Amino acid sequence: MYVWMFLATVGFLIASLFLIIHGFKFDSKYSMIYIGAGFIYTPISLYITLWHLPGLIPGKVLFTIVPGENGTVISKKGTVLIKNIRNIDMVRNPFNLINYLVVETFDDKKIKISTYNLILGDTDYQVIVDRYIFPYMTESARKVWDRKINLELLREEENYERQEQKFD
Structure with a gap:
């Protein structure tokens, strides 16, 4: 890449x-x-x-996901608890043509994480979020995420299937 x-x-x-x-x-x-x-x-x-x-820059870490019940998403812009995420989306900036991950929290904070277009596409980002963040989100955030993604498309293109989770 x-x-x-x-x-x-x-x-x-x-x-x-x-x-x-x-x-x-x-x-x-x-x-x-x-x-x-x-x-x-x-x-x-x-x-x-x-x-x-x-x-x-080789080896550059864009963000770190610490999965778990008290999991976090860590970036240079800040740290967000996964349970505090209301919405997560990939947005393209029209001026510099770089994709950003925008994480919105329940306390109305927005954290923009620059990807420098190193995350290959929407399906890659969707698989990352669905695999490592989705299981620990709140119920309302899960519903928003489910409306946003197409699991059939992920199964066809990325050969990804969501693992059955035990939700509270």
């Missing part, structure tokens, strides 16, 4: 600079298009690269 992220962000920046350099050689009738495209895409690619750089 790190290789693809690196190629997508830094590769786009290098390609933009390549267009500018070869445009200024004026050895093609498309040189002005190269220069224009390079100047348009260089700031965009630099912006995206700078936002994704923290996610390219």
